[in-house]
Amino acid sequence: MLRRLRGRFGITAPQVSVRTHVPLYLRLISIVVLTAVSLALAGWVYDTGRRMAGFDQSESGSLVKELRQTNAALEEEVARLRSLLTASQSSLQIDQAAQNILSDKNKVLVSDNARLKEELAVFERLTKLEGKTDDDVSLDRVTVRSDGAPGRYRFSFLIALQGAKRGKETKFTLQVVATPRPSTASAKISFPRRDDPDAAQYDISLRNFKRVEGKFEVPADFSVGAVEIRVLESGVLKASKSLTL
Numbered sequence: 001m002l003r004r005l006r007g008r009f010g011i012t013a014p015q016v017s018v019r020t021h022v023p024l025y026l027r028l029i030s031i032v033v034l035t036a037v038s039l040a041l042a043g044w045v046y047d048t049g050r051r052m053a054g055f056d057q058s059e060s061g062s063l064v065k066e067l068r069q070t071n072a073a074l075e076e077e078v079a080r081l082r083s084l085l086t087a088s089q090s091s092l093q094i095d096q097a098a099q100n101i102l103s104d105k106n107k108v109l110v111s112d113n114a115r116l117k118e119e120l121a122v123f124e125r126l127t128k129l130e131g132k133t134d135d136d137v138s139l140d141r142v143t144v145r146s147d148g149a150p151g152r153y154r155f156s157f158l159i160a161l162q163g164a165k166r167g168k169e170t171k172f173t174l175q176v177v178a179t180p181r182p183s184t185a186s187a188k189i190s191f192p193r194r195d196d197p198d199a200a201q202y203d204i205s206l207r208n209f210k211r212v213e214g215k216f217e218v219p220a221d222f223s224v225g226a227v228e229i230r231v232l233e234s235g236v237l238k239a240s241k242s243l244t245l
Contacts, residue, residue: 115211118158136165137172137231137239141211144227144243150220153178157229157241160209172204173232178218181225191216204231 118141142157161170180186192202201214218224228242 136162137233138162139229139231139239139241142229142241142243144245147215151218151222152215153217153224153227154213154215155227155229156211156213158209158211159204159206159231159239161206166208169205169207170233172206172238173235174202174204174212174214175230175232176202176214176216177228177230178216178222178224179226179228181223184223186222189218189222 138160140158140160142155144153144155146152147154155176159172161168176191178189178191180188192199196202198215201212204210204212224245226242226244228240230240231238
């Protein structure tokens with residue numbers, strides 16, 4: 001018993017520590033605060049490391065924003081340039097169309113000018129022959145050419161009145177005779193034919209002179225060797241011209 005008491009209250013007695021009592025909620029608050037401070041310190045260390053390494057998040061965000069603004073400006077500029085290009089192309093197409101129209105008109109005017117000069121020369125020649133010939137009707141500038149498709153031809157000529165007929169309204173009937181080549185056994189073909197859709201072109205009415213143009217079509221296997229243009233008045237032949245093809 002005595003030994004036990006000495007062991008408790010003597011030099012060999014166990015040490016006892018006295019601590020201040022801390023409530024549980026204060027401990028929890030301390031732990032939370034310490035954790036928050038640790039996280040903040042870790043975040044600060046992380047941002048500092050990124051900044052030192054050249055990866056600042058704020059700078060990256062501002063750079064991305066600047067790049068987006070630049071991209072938007074470039075897209076607006078591209079849209080503006082596209083609209084200008086479209087307008088320029090439209091204007092160019094309009095100019096080209098106008099130029100083509102003027103070119104076509106110029107070709108027509110040149111052709112009409114050449115035709116008028118030709119007709120004037122014929123008229124002057126006929127005037128010089130006034131009283132020197134007994135013919136009432138004359139044919140000049142007779143042409144016959146292929147129309148591109150097999151068997152299709154176009155013809156044109158100048159017809160003029162002579163003597164007493166000049167200045168009077170006179171009506172004639174045109175007849176076109178297509179003669180085959182000697183090497184073929186085909187027969188001649190005369191126009192207008194029965195139920196000819198272009199029968200109106202074979203009726204001629206004039207006072208002095210005019211250019212007559214028309215077309216005719218023969219079978220594709222018909223080889224035209226010559227074409228004769230005949231002008232009749234009331235069934236009477238007044239003038240004729242033959243042209244070898």
